Amino acid sequence: MIKFYHVYKAYDNRKQFALKDITVSIPKGEFVFLTGPSGAGKTTFLRLIFRELKPTEGKVVVHNKDTMHISKSDLPDFRKKIGVVFQDFKLLENRTVFENITFVLKVLGYPARFREDKAYSVLKWVGLQHKFNEYPKSLSGGEQQRIAIARALVNDPLILLADEPTGNLDYELSIEIMKLFERINNRGTTVVIATHDKNMIDMFKKRVIRLEHGHLKE
Template structure:
């Protein structure tokens, strides 16, 4: 589903965000992308969404070579991806319903489908009672869940999240993880960028660890008992 072949992303001569990164994520997988701040996680997600192009290498997502993709095809490609952004990217002047409905309008769904889909997506994150609230009336955790609902609303083939639990307490983080797991069970491929080691350890999922723009570790999914809280599975990147 997501294939990186020797991908390098340089912003200038002194700043390389990703260096010769190669990995493959198959359809239906649930993968954690982890690493410290500045490791290149966000850059990697932006490359998948084709917010930027690689300096070197090839990226193939859902059978499409992103380097060769025409600009006019980009919106249709992005509709297959549900993206949860680190800063939520909710529109403050719109209610929660309008924030969700806006996406459906943007992708050309009829008004009839809006309410049903928006309500369903909000119910999945347990926020259906706040459908008429504005983002600033919600807590950070609630805003995060609305962002997740927005990503899920169109039953995406891929669900990509950048630090979706960064603002949440452990219980809420677990809840959010379960939402992603449900989406994965329904068939979505999930790539979740986080530096929350506890969350990763509890989930037994495949992990790709980045540091200084390179893949420094890869762990396959495991059914084993997770490591104790605080005990690192990965290289020490401090």
């Protein structure tokens, strides 16, 4: 599903390497914690999977496709299969929950009834169908995070990536969100979560990929 072959990623004209000689494989349907201290390369790792970045050296293969060779015209179709959840939610404050979740579906030209049915389905799945017409500012942090997860699920992705999804949440809410990711994984979705939260890692006992200063340590 996801394979890195001797991947290096450099910034500033190769003066600074965020990742150095990473070779790792994440099979279909696996739940993986990506961990390490701040600056270890976790976000860069996720951005390479999503093809927001290209490797400086080496190869990243996702869905049997070398990401280096995905054309600009094929990139939207490639990304439809990948859901992304950000630490700061990235919800549009001036749009309702429904509009936030279905924004991409509207851009892709799906009819209104399909968008409504799909939004209700994913909101029900995260337990927030009653928030359909509310705005993000009226929601708690945990609710906003669940809305962000629902938005990432609306295209039925094969892979779900999350970058520090519990970084702004308290302990109980963090457990609730992690249990939701576990349920998503149980449906067959490959889940990769970047986190430095050792308590969550110890509690949920999934495979761990550890980075330090751009190197694969564990």
